[in-house]
Amino acid sequence: MTPWIACDCEGVPVARRVCGRPAALKLWQNNPNSRWHGKSEREGGMKTSKVTIHTLKAMKERGDRIAMLTAYDATFARLLDDSQIDILLIGDSLGMVIQGQETTLPVTLDEVIYHTRAVVRGTRRAQVVGDMPFMSYQSSIENALENAGRLIKEGGCHAVKLEGGAQHTELVTRLVACGIPVMGHIGLTPQSFHQMGGFKVQGRGHGEADRLVADARALEEAGVYSIVLEGIPAEIAQRITESVAVPTIGIGAGPHCDGQVLVIYDLLGMNDAFKPKFVRRYEHLATRIRTAVDSYITDVRSGGFPSEQETFFLAPKRPSNQKQVPANVSALSLAGVCQPEPGDANPATREVDNLPGELAGFYSSVNK
Numbered sequence: 001m002t003p004w005i006a007c008d009c010e011g012v013p014v015a016r017r018v019c020g021r022p023a024a025l026k027l028w029q030n031n032p033n034s035r036w037h038g039k040s041e042r043e044g045g046m047k048t049s050k051v052t053i054h055t056l057k058a059m060k061e062r063g064d065r066i067a068m069l070t071a072y073d074a075t076f077a078r079l080l081d082d083s084q085i086d087i088l089l090i091g092d093s094l095g096m097v098i099q100g101q102e103t104t105l106p107v108t109l110d111e112v113i114y115h116t117r118a119v120v121r122g123t124r125r126a127q128v129v130g131d132m133p134f135m136s137y138q139s140s141i142e143n144a145l146e147n148a149g150r151l152i153k154e155g156g157c158h159a160v161k162l163e164g165g166a167q168h169t170e171l172v173t174r175l176v177a178c179g180i181p182v183m184g185h186i187g188l189t190p191q192s193f194h195q196m197g198g199f200k201v202q203g204r205g206h207g208e209a210d211r212l213v214a215d216a217r218a219l220e221e222a223g224v225y226s227i228v229l230e231g232i233p234a235e236i237a238q239r240i241t242e243s244v245a246v247p248t249i250g251i252g253a254g255p256h257c258d259g260q261v262l263v264i265y266d267l268l269g270m271n272d273a274f275k276p277k278f279v280r281r282y283e284h285l286a287t288r289i290r291t292a293v294d295s296y297i298t299d300v301r302s303g304g305f306p307s308e309q310e311t312f313f314l315a316p317k318r319p320s321n322q323k324q325v326p327a328n329v330s331a332l333s334l335a336g337v338c339q340p341e342p343g344d345a346n347p348a349t350r351e352v353d354n355l356p357g358e359l360a361g362f363y364s365s366v367n368k
Contacts, residue, residue, distance in 0.1 A: 051086050051127040053159065053181050053225040059086075059258070060247040066259025068249050069267065072098055072115045076264060077122030085126050087249075089161065089261065090116045092131045092190070097265045104190045107133040109147050116155030129183055130157035134191045137162050141171050148180050161228065163189035165215025169222035176223035184219040186212055187253065188231025201252070203232040209239070216240045216248075228261065229253040231278075252278030 049055075059066055068087035071077045072094050080088060094115055095107040109132075116130045130151040137144035148160045159181035162168060172182050187202045196202070203209050213236070216227055226247045229237045234254025241248045241257055250257030262279060265271060269281040270289070299305035 050125055053127075056086070056127070056226060056247050057245075060245075066247055066249060068259055068261035070094075070261070070263045070265075071119045071122075074118045074122035077119040077126075077128075080264070081123045081126050086259070087129060087261070088119055088123060088126045089129045090119050090131055090155075090157065091161075091263070092133045093263050097263060097271075103193045105134045105193065109133055109136045109150065113151060113155040116151065116157050120156040127159065128157045129159045129161050130155050132160050132162040137168075137171060141174055144171050145174060145178060148175055149178070152180055159183055159225070161185055163191050165212070166218040169218050172219060172222035172224055182224045183249075184216070184224040184227040185230065186215045186219070186227060187229050190230075199231070201231045201233070203236045209233075209236045212236055213240055213243055216244050220244045220246050229257055252276070 056066060066086045068089060069080055069085055070091045070093055071080055071088045072090060077088055090112060092104040092107040092112065094111070095101040095104045098115075099106070101107070112130055112133055116128070120128055132144070132148065132151065136147040144162075151157060151160055160175070161183040162171070163185040165184075165186045172184070175182050188196070188199060190199065193199065203212050212232060216229075219227055224246060226249060227240070227244065228249045228251065229240060230250075231252045234256060237248065237250055237253035238256035247258040249259040249261050251261045266274065266276075266279045267282050269284040270286050272286050275281070296305070
């Protein structure tokens with residue numbers, strides 16, 4: 001039988017059957033650590049049902065801050081989703097933190113789709129957003145529609161993100177008309193790395209603040225459901241946030257946005273050499289990972305790993321004082337259902353003959 005999960009209207013399983021056997025619902029109902037259990041309310045009052053574009057809009061209206069992080073695989077996605085993260089972004093930043101590239105430009109659509117599929121498998125609650133990589137949407141609207149469709153269909157994400165302002169309003173309108181939710185991204189746009197002359201804060205030049213506000217308003221009118229504001233002065237980010245009805249998600253844009261986003265590897269401190277001003281490290285995993293690996297290497301080389309507790313052995317020998325069961329004595333005899341007669345050459349056959357008809361037939365068929 002094919003395994004299946006029956007869920008209620010909010011996606012919580014009400015029963016589970018594997019190979020036809022109902023699992024005990026108490027296992028997850030009474031387990032506070034279950035990924036299906038969760039808190040009935042998040043801090044700020046948001047329920048733990050699936051996060052959608054409407055959820056995010058309602059959060060802005062209530063003044064609840066939105067928490068967003070990048071993810072690139074199922075393991076991280078599961079951990080972040082268990083922590084009640086609101087949005088998971090499969091960013092083209094994977095080119096730098098996963099592939100070791102110097103910029104995001106080499107990342108391909110197929111690579112984003114691959115990582116998006118992995119993240120979706122590890123996610124139950126958070127909204128999953130796939131990044132449109134460089135030149136997957138800039139060449140033509142038709143090409144962009146096809147590529148965004150692939151990201152939704154093959155990657156399984158719930159929305160796409162693309163960089164740029166007013167120049168992409170027609171594309172945004174077309175995508176939304178096709179049923180593809182779009183997250184905008186203005187300010188420091190990494191795909192314009194060469195044009196900007198590097199990763200530099202935007203909006204400080206003459207007239208740039210007004211241009212960014214105009215870009216945000218144009219994107220909102222075109223139909224985006226949220227806008228990432230990256231690498232801009234806090235005052236401009238505040239102006240934009242107050243000028244649009246859709247949520248703004250900041251990264252290096254100050255505290256006045258409706259939410260914040262960081263690259264998960266930066267948040268966890270997995271690269272000692274990378275520490276931009278806008279990143280707060282909540283852990284220093286680079287040091288802890290190296291310490292753990294050093295300990296492992298030491299244990300292997302000293303013979304301390306694996307220990308007896310981490311090793312498999314053959315089944316233990318039977319104690320010498322334990323009675324041995326003769327080979328010609330059946331389970332029926334041991335159970336006392338019937339006893340063989342003295343001198344029987346085939347006691348198992350005699351036992352079957354002495355059984356009632358239906359039981360004898362069943363037992364004979366089992367022992368064939």
